[in-house]
Amino acid sequence: xPQNEHIELFQKRYGFRMDYxxxxxxxxxxxxxxxxxxxQKLIGIKGxxxxxxxxxxxxxxxxxxxxxxxxxTKKKEDGKVPEGAMPAYLLDRENTSQAKLLSSMVKQKRKExxxxxxxxxxxxxxxSEAEVFRVLKTGKSRRKGWKRLVTKVCFVGExxxxxxxxxxRFVRPMALRFKKAHxxxxxxxxxxxxxxxxxxxNPSSPMYTSLGVITKGTIIEVNVSxxxxxxQGGKVVWGKYAQVTNNPENDGCINAILLV
Amino acid sequence: xxxxxxxxxxxxxPTAKDFIDIxxxxxxxxxxxxxxxxYKISRIRQFYMRKVKFSQQTFHDKLSTILTDFPxxxxxxxxxxxxxxxxxxxxxxxxxxxxxxxxxxxxxNVSKDYVRLLKYGDSLYRCxxxxxxxxxxxxxxxxxxxxxxxxxxxxxxxxxRLPSIDPNTRTLLICGFPNxxxxxxxxxxxxxxxxxxxxxxxxxxxxxxxxxxxxxRWQVVDTPGILDHPLEDRNTIEMQAIAALAHLxxxxxxxxxxxxxxxxTIEQQVALFESIKPLFANKPLLVVLNKTDVIRLEELKxxxxxxxxxxxxxxxxxxxxSTLSEEGVMNVKTEACERLLSHRIEVKIKSKKVEGIxxxxxxxxxxxxxxxxxxxxxxxxxxxxxxxxxxxIKKKTERDxxxxxxxxxxLDLKKNYDLPADFKYDVIPEFWExxxxxxxxxxxxxxxxxxxxxxxxxxxxxxxxxxxxEEMDDEEKEIHRLAGKIREKKAIxxxxxxxxxxxxxxxxxxxxxxxxxxxxxxxxxxxxxxVDMSNKGGAHFSRTKSRSASRPxxxxxxxxxxxxxxxxxxxxxxxxxxxxxxxxxxxxxxMGHKAQGKMNQFxxxxxxxxxxxxxxxxxxxxxxxxxxxxxxx
Numbered sequence: 001x002p003q004n005e006h007i008e009l010f011q012k013r014y015g016f017r018m019d020y021x022x023x024x025x026x027x028x029x030x031x032x033x034x035x036x037x038x039x040q041k042l043i044g045i046k047g048x049x050x051x052x053x054x055x056x057x058x059x060x061x062x063x064x065x066x067x068x069x070x071x072x073t074k075k076k077e078d079g080k081v082p083e084g085a086m087p088a089y090l091l092d093r094e095n096t097s098q099a100k101l102l103s104s105m106v107k108q109k110r111k112e113x114x115x116x117x118x119x120x121x122x123x124x125x126x127x128s129e130a131e132v133f134r135v136l137k138t139g140k141s142r143r144k145g146w147k148r149l150v151t152k153v154c155f156v157g158e159x160x161x162x163x164x165x166x167x168x169r170f171v172r173p174m175a176l177r178f179k180k181a182h183x184x185x186x187x188x189x190x191x192x193x194x195x196x197x198x199x200x201x202n203p204s205s206p207m208y209t210s211l212g213v214i215t216k217g218t219i220i221e222v223n224v225s226x227x228x229x230x231x232q233g234g235k236v237v238w239g240k241y242a243q244v245t246n247n248p249e250n251d252g253c254i255n256a257i258l259l260v
Numbered sequence: 261x262x263x264x265x266x267x268x269x270x271x272x273x274p275t276a277k278d279f280i281d282i283x284x285x286x287x288x289x290x291x292x293x294x295x296x297x298x299y300k301i302s303r304i305r306q307f308y309m310r311k312v313k314f315s316q317q318t319f320h321d322k323l324s325t326i327l328t329d330f331p332x333x334x335x336x337x338x339x340x341x342x343x344x345x346x347x348x349x350x351x352x353x354x355x356x357x358x359x360x361x362x363x364x365x366x367x368x369n370v371s372k373d374y375v376r377l378l379k380y381g382d383s384l385y386r387c388x389x390x391x392x393x394x395x396x397x398x399x400x401x402x403x404x405x406x407x408x409x410x411x412x413x414x415x416x417x418x419x420x421r422l423p424s425i426d427p428n429t430r431t432l433l434i435c436g437f438p439n440x441x442x443x444x445x446x447x448x449x450x451x452x453x454x455x456x457x458x459x460x461x462x463x464x465x466x467x468x469x470x471x472x473x474x475x476x477r478w479q480v481v482d483t484p485g486i487l488d489h490p491l492e493d494r495n496t497i498e499m500q501a502i503a504a505l506a507h508l509x510x511x512x513x514x515x516x517x518x519x520x521x522x523x524x525t526i527e528q529q530v531a532l533f534e535s536i537k538p539l540f541a542n543k544p545l546l547v548v549l550n551k552t553d554v555i556r557l558e559e560l561k562x563x564x565x566x567x568x569x570x571x572x573x574x575x576x577x578x579x580x581x582s583t584l585s586e587e588g589v590m591n592v593k594t595e596a597c598e599r600l601l602s603h604r605i606e607v608k609i610k611s612k613k614v615e616g617i618x619x620x621x622x623x624x625x626x627x628x629x630x631x632x633x634x635x636x637x638x639x640x641x642x643x644x645x646x647x648x649x650x651x652x653i654k655k656k657t658e659r660d661x662x663x664x665x666x667x668x669x670x671l672d673l674k675k676n677y678d679l680p681a682d683f684k685y686d687v688i689p690e691f692w693e694x695x696x697x698x699x700x701x702x703x704x705x706x707x708x709x710x711x712x713x714x715x716x717x718x719x720x721x722x723x724x725x726x727x728x729x730e731e732m733d734d735e736e737k738e739i740h741r742l743a744g745k746i747r748e749k750k751a752i753x754x755x756x757x758x759x760x761x762x763x764x765x766x767x768x769x770x771x772x773x774x775x776x777x778x779x780x781x782x783x784x785x786x787x788x789x790x791v792d793m794s795n796k797g798g799a800h801f802s803r804t805k806s807r808s809a810s811r812p813x814x815x816x817x818x819x820x821x822x823x824x825x826x827x828x829x830x831x832x833x834x835x836x837x838x839x840x841x842x843x844x845x846x847x848x849x850x851m852g853h854k855a856q857g858k859m860n861q862f863x864x865x866x867x868x869x870x871x872x873x874x875x876x877x878x879x880x881x882x883x884x885x886x887x888x889x890x891x892x893x
Contacts, residue, residue, distance in 0.1 A: 004421055004422075009453075049281075250389035252394065
């Protein structure tokens with residue numbers, strides 16, 4: 001019965017075949033043929049996967065070749081100027097001119113009027129009612145169409161109870177109610193799964209805000225006590241705003257960026 | 261032994277990347293692939309939900325087979341549990357399996373959530389995105405298990421190569437310092453080919469071999485050497501030996517090297533013995549002194565001898581052997597086996613199961629015929645020889661010669677010929693002076709040939725070789741003749757049928773062909789065979805009554821060239837075949853017409869036409885329920 005390292009023992013005692021090394025060498029030399037055959041013959045999904053893998057391999061190869069070539073040739077180092085550096089003869093000047101100040105003021109006024117805020121996603125596509133709601137036909141002969149089913153992801157608070165079903169106009173299905181969001185801290189580049197406290201503002205319509213509908217670009221408030229942030233005064237920060245960056249109804253999860 | 265076979269049957273654990281590839285490609289192959297956005301939304305949803313569920317099921321199945329196949333350390337024999345702990349670290353093993361279990365539950369949860377979400381997908385794009393997210397999530401969970409999967413695969417490979425040690429059968433366990441000769445001993449008594457090398461810790465794990473004694477199979481387990489330090493300092497290799505010592509109920513052979521070639525003195529070896537003595541409790545023990553070809557027990561220094569004497573004083577048997585010269589090896593094995601056997605019998609007797617066995621055992625001895633003892637007879641010379649105790653001269657074999665000469669060796673079969681030296685290697689020719697040498701090999705060959713020829717002549721004369729002609733009587737002759745005739749006739753028929761099969765010509769259906777089997781043909785054929793057919797008027801084959809009464813009488817019997825009457829050339833028409841008289845024929849005709857009438861009325865093409873032109877004629881399915889119009893639906 002072959003026990004423990006019987007393969008290595010056999011190789012130690014009897015060595016390899018006489019042509020073992022040659023066969024290994026030849027097999028390796030034939031590998032490029034197999035690769036090209038596969039690349040030509042594979043079709044469909046397998047072909048795509050193979051092509052992708054091969055592409056990344058080729059990128060690596062090209063990088064190593066380039067690195068080798070760089071060693072061989074000598075290049076002139078073009079002097080990299082760090083950002084924000086100014087030539088010596090401009091050092092003592094005041095940079096912002098009068099005109100610039102005026103124009104920046106005008107721009108800010110315009111921004112306030114238009115309602116664009118300093119958020120990661122300043123402009124979002126407006127969601128029409130037809131997109132967000134779906135008509136739910138009720139009644140014995142299914143003719144009454146005053147109920148609406150929310151098709152987007154929404155947040156209802158804790159202790160939420162529905163209105164009596166007969167009078168409920170907006171139906172928010174349980175499957176589309178989310179309590180947690182994946183929030184990314186923009187500077188730390190780390191993502192946390194934090195509970196949602198509430199929906200602050202939905203850019204498409206205030207009605208959506210009151211219903212708690214979460215679409216791309218919505219500002220939500222999240223519970224950041226997990227992160228352990230502390231204010232200057234020593235108080236613990238437990239709620240912060242975050243903006244949703246994906247389409248939650250397509251992905252099944254809410255991804256957001258923390259607004260710091 | 262069942263445990264060991266389980267170790268070999270563990271399913272292969274793929275790497276994380278391969279795992280994902282397998283499941284995703286299986287999903288792609290086994291679920292429908294085509295969906296369009298104009299399908300009903302329920303159909304689109306079902307399509308994508310099926311994919312998510314299928315992936316989840318496949319992941320679940322594969323992960324749960326991994327979890328069930330790997331042995332649970334609590335369910336296997338404690339020897340194997342301990343061995344696996346030593347080799348693979350119990351905590352790491354349990355953790356890896358635990359991680360796989362967690363991954364399993366996570367994947368189930370992901371699938372549940374996304375199937376719930378899919379129910380509210382209202383477009384193909386949305387459903388597709390949700391399915392992509394679900395599958396992606398499951399794949400990410402598997403990617404995180406890469407380390408556990410890799411570890412489990414390594415464990416599985418190592419497990420499959422473990423020696424199959426049965427913890428319950430008769431076992432001899434060999435232990436001692438490294439390099440004392442344990443592996444050489446096991447190589448000598450079993451067929452296990454354990455590596456023997458001059459450096460310490462050549463044997464790095466347990467090896468098992470099997471040997472026979474008293475028609476029973478005995479397991480011999482070889483352990484790696486143990487050094488003398490406390491248990492906490494022991495490394496993995498030594499711990500395997502300790503695990504075997506602790507859990508196997510076996511006879512222990514403690515091997516010592518009295519020549520001290522292993523690098524440790526006899527004092528050190530005895531010290532080791534004392535330190536592992538607790539492991540020898542309740543086990544038959546045997547101290548074996550190895551390498552006696554270098555130095556014998558008598559030649560030892562008195563201090564060392566006293567240590568060994570200490571063993572004898574403690575009632576532990578001490579034996580000498582040398583694995584190199586093979587003296588005493590068999591004695592050691594026999595002694596160890598005997599001790600273990602008696603120990604096991606003792607244990608069995610003390611247990612309760614014995615009574616059941618003892619009741620059924622009965623040793624029957626033959627009744628002595630008379631009072632004369634008849635011992636085994638050994639000739640005097642043999643006894644004298646045995647007493648002399650000459651060392652056996654080992655004959656030098658060809659293999660030894662080959663090993664000695666290495667490259668210069670060539671097989672020489674002529675060297676043992678019984679000829680004088682100058683003739684031994686001569687080449688024998690085949691012919692000489694025009695004569696075959698093979699004919700003259702034997703000096704008496706001519707005489708032998710003559711004798712043979714004479715004998716042969718005698719035999720021929722006496723008629724040994726003559727074949728007896730069988731005398732056939734009349735019956736047999738007749739049978740032979742007939743058989744010949746039959747054979748001939750068969751051949752003719754075969755040829756005729758082959759000729760008859762002319763290629764390509766359209767063949768009439770069987771009913772339309774000339775009636776082959778007719779009375780006239782019967783008559784002619786039997787007459788050919790020699791049967792008298794003259795007065796067969798009342799025979800069954802002759803037509804006594806005309807079959808159909810309505811057939812018009814034949815004007816003249818039309819005979820063909822062979823003289824056969826062709827009254828049978830016309831076939832009975834279908835509406836007359838099977839009908840015995842005119843009334844029945846009329847009735848059959850009427851029935852036929854009646855059945856057709858209804859079909860014709862509804863314009864049916866035939867009996868099998870079941871087409872309904874109007875499935876719901878309005879006059880039947882509408883209107884108030886009247887007197888009786890609607891009950892004829």
